Amino acid sequence: MILKTPQCTDIMTLTETPALNDLRQWWETRQADPDSTLAFTDEAPQNFAELLDRIHSGDYLFFLAYVGDRVAGAMWLHDIVYDAEGAPQAGWLGTYVLPEHRGRHTTHTMWRLAYEALTGLGVQSLYIASHHANTRAHAVAERHL
Numbered sequence: 001m002i003l004k005t006p007q008c009t010d011i012m013t014l015t016e017t018p019a020l021n022d023l024r025q026w027w028e029t030r031q032a033d034p035d036s037t038l039a040f041t042d043e044a045p046q047n048f049a050e051l052l053d054r055i056h057s058g059d060y061l062f063f064l065a066y067v068g069d070r071v072a073g074a075m076w077l078h079d080i081v082y083d084a085e086g087a088p089q090a091g092w093l094g095t096y097v098l099p100e101h102r103g104r105h106t107t108h109t110m111w112r113l114a115y116e117a118l119t120g121l122g123v124q125s126l127y128i129a130s131h132h133a134n135t136r137a138h139a140v141a142e143r144h145l
């Protein structure tokens with residue numbers, strides 16, 4: 001999945017099979033980011049191994065985003081409802097954008113790519129929520145999602 005970002009000439013790509021080092025970079029950046037305390041619940045993975053388990057088990061449908069060749073962020077579906085045949089039907093959307101990619105329509109571009117991928121898998125309903133103090137997330141959701 002490829003899309004040009006609106007604010008620059010760089011191309012954004014989304015992958016379901018990121019390199020382990022890229023996924024680790026995303027994880028470590030998210031964990032070190034003080035804003036993450038406003039973004040993720042106690043039910044979020046507490047360590048990298050737990051994140052990998054959720055991705056590999058199907059608990060997460062996870063997409064890592066790149067701008068050019070640099071990790072930019074990720075979107076994932078969690079608390080997924082599957083149909084009797086095992087196809088995903090609904091779930092909650094998680095998002096994290098690396099700080100250096102914020103304010104560049106990264107979330108909006110990731111959303112367009114993730115929406116295409118998720119609906120292609122059969123997902124019919126997506127839900128989003130954020131902490132009441134996470135005003136950046138509120139603004140992005142209201143304007144772009």
